[in-house]
Amino acid sequence: MKRLTFILLTFIGFSVFAQKSEVKSAEKAYKKGDIDTAQTMIKKACKLKDQADDKTKARIMFVKAQILAKQGASDLDNYRKALKAIRKLKAFEREIGKKRYTKDANNLKAQISNEVLNVVNDDLSKKNYKELEKSAMIAYNLKKDDEYKYFAAVAALVNENYENAKKLLKELYDSGYTGVTEYVSMIDKSTGKRVNVGSEKQAKLLEMAGTHTDMKKEKTKSRRPDIIAKLLYVYGKLGKDEDAINFINNAKKEDPNNLDLIIGEGNYYLKKGDNEKFAATMQKAVELDPKNKILNYNLAIGYKELKKYDEAKKYFEKAIELDPKFTDAYLGLVEITLVPAKAIGEELNKEEVLANEKLYNKYNNQLMDIYRKVLPYFEKILEINPDDQTTMKKLKTIYRELDMMDKYKEIKAKLDAMGGK
Numbered sequence: 001m002k003r004l005t006f007i008l009l010t011f012i013g014f015s016v017f018a019q020k021s022e023v024k025s026a027e028k029a030y031k032k033g034d035i036d037t038a039q040t041m042i043k044k045a046c047k048l049k050d051q052a053d054d055k056t057k058a059r060i061m062f063v064k065a066q067i068l069a070k071q072g073a074s075d076l077d078n079y080r081k082a083l084k085a086i087r088k089l090k091a092f093e094r095e096i097g098k099k100r101y102t103k104d105a106n107n108l109k110a111q112i113s114n115e116v117l118n119v120v121n122d123d124l125s126k127k128n129y130k131e132l133e134k135s136a137m138i139a140y141n142l143k144k145d146d147e148y149k150y151f152a153a154v155a156a157l158v159n160e161n162y163e164n165a166k167k168l169l170k171e172l173y174d175s176g177y178t179g180v181t182e183y184v185s186m187i188d189k190s191t192g193k194r195v196n197v198g199s200e201k202q203a204k205l206l207e208m209a210g211t212h213t214d215m216k217k218e219k220t221k222s223r224r225p226d227i228i229a230k231l232l233y234v235y236g237k238l239g240k241d242e243d244a245i246n247f248i249n250n251a252k253k254e255d256p257n258n259l260d261l262i263i264g265e266g267n268y269y270l271k272k273g274d275n276e277k278f279a280a281t282m283q284k285a286v287e288l289d290p291k292n293k294i295l296n297y298n299l300a301i302g303y304k305e306l307k308k309y310d311e312a313k314k315y316f317e318k319a320i321e322l323d324p325k326f327t328d329a330y331l332g333l334v335e336i337t338l339v340p341a342k343a344i345g346e347e348l349n350k351e352e353v354l355a356n357e358k359l360y361n362k363y364n365n366q367l368m369d370i371y372r373k374v375l376p377y378f379e380k381i382l383e384i385n386p387d388d389q390t391t392m393k394k395l396k397t398i399y400r401e402l403d404m405m406d407k408y409k410e411i412k413a414k415l416d417a418m419g420g421k
Contacts, residue, residue: 054096061089062101062108069112076119076134079112083141113142120148129158146177150223157230162237169231178260179223186212228264233271244268259288266298275305286315293322297329309336325384330377337374341367371398389418 068082086105093099120139123132136152139145153168184203185194189211197203197212206212228251235244248268251261266281279302285295300315313336319329347353347363354360375398382391392415399408 054098055100058089058093058096058098058101061085061092062105065089065105065108069108069115072112072115076131076138079116079138080141082112083109083138109142113139116142120151123155124151129155133159133161133164146172146175147179150177150179150227153227153230157234160237162234166231166234166238169227169234172227173224173231177223177227179220181220183218183220185216185218187214188212222260224260225263225267228261229267229271232264232268236268236272257288259285262288263295266302270302275302278302279306279308291322293319293326293329296322297326297332300329300332304332304336309339312336327381327384330381334374334377337370337377341370344370368402371401374398375402387418389415 065082065085068078068085072079072082086109089105090102093102116135116139119135120132122128123135133152133155136148136155140148140152149168149172153165153172156162156165156168183196183198184200186197186203186206187193188195194214194216195212197206200215200217203212203215207215232244232247235241235247248261248265251258252265255261262281262285266278266285269275269278269281279299282295282299282302286292286299289295296315296319300312300319303309303312303315313333316329316332316336319326320333323329344363344367348360348367352359353363375395378391378395378398382388382395385391392411396408396411396415399405399411
């Protein structure tokens with residue numbers, strides 16, 4: 001019995017020695033950048049971790065976390081594993097009452113956090129949605145900032161991972177997340193355009209430098225309508241139309257005049273191709289916020305799709321009244337004004353019309369009248385965006401058709417100077 005005990009103690013002693021040797025080798029390989037060897041050695045140490053003393057156990061946990069963090073750059077899942085290892089280490093050291101590696105573990109967590117945020121920013125800039133779905137969730141778990149959950153939800157939607165998108169979007173909706181942030185804008189004197197300068201401190205520096213003026217505190221647009229619309233879209237993609245309608249109805253019971261919900265509902269109907277309900281929903285939104293140019297524009301779009309052109313014109317014009325530089329609204333007016341042009345053009349190309357000068361002139365005059373109506377819209381768009389070559393080309397065609405040759409030559413010269421045709 002004594003011999004057995006001796007052998008057992010000898011084996012345990014050898015195991016502890018081996019663990020210390022292996023974790024030391026793992027640390028050495030890690031510092032040299034030989035991650036494969038470090039991983040092999042730490043795995044060996046982990047197998048006998050339960051037989052180690054507390055100090056060695058903590059050391060094994062920390063080295064394992066370091067190695068996993070190093071591997072995170074090539075495989076995001078290793079960042080998750082590293083963070084899990086850090087949590088286990090800190091819990092273990094709290095339990096034994098000795099925090100040998102807790103401070104270093106916190107520093108490692110901060111390092112991982114910085115690396116992950118860089119990965120998220122890189123994924124966003126490159127629109128690498130496959131990786132963003134993972135990197136953004138790791139960032140969320142580190143920062144508990146719902147913005148990263150929103151990024152992950154958008155990525156899941158693009159990746160057609162609809163179940164995950166539904167889960168994340170519903171969580172964002174239930175939490176009341178809006179994504180609204182405050183920022184300071186100023187007019188850049190060199191361009192005349194209003195730009196986001198970030199903070200009030202930065203604004204004052206730019207003002208002192210004399211490069212910017214007219215400081216304003218502003219807020220970013222709420223993401224809540226987008227979250228609602230995306231959630232309803234996901235319900236549709238999953239074939240859960242009943243869930244979508246239930247979500248709308250339940251939310252409206254709680255707050256029937258919630259503009260975010262109404263806009264989200266409208267976007268849902270738009271994606272479903274239900275223009276009647278889209279227009280009705282946008283009408284309600286405009287009644288709640290009549291001075292919102294986007295809502296008036298959206299309502300105009302709804303009426304345009306329903307071929308109710310007089311109503312569409314009314315709300316495109318209202319949007320322009322609210323923002324005289326709203327080029328999309330001018331383009332909306334162009335589109336509805338040009339609607340009859342297609343039918344007139346078809347008539348003009350008929351043989352019997354081409355052979356009848358009186359009939360031809362009738363239709364041609366109608367077409368020229370339409371061009372005269374859209375002309376001021378295009379001229380206004382060009383006034384707002386003087387370098388818009390697309391608009392210049394449209395105007396060149398109209399000027400030629402209306403025999404406005406001075407204007408035609410002027411805009412042709414501008415296009416030629418810009419390399420346009």
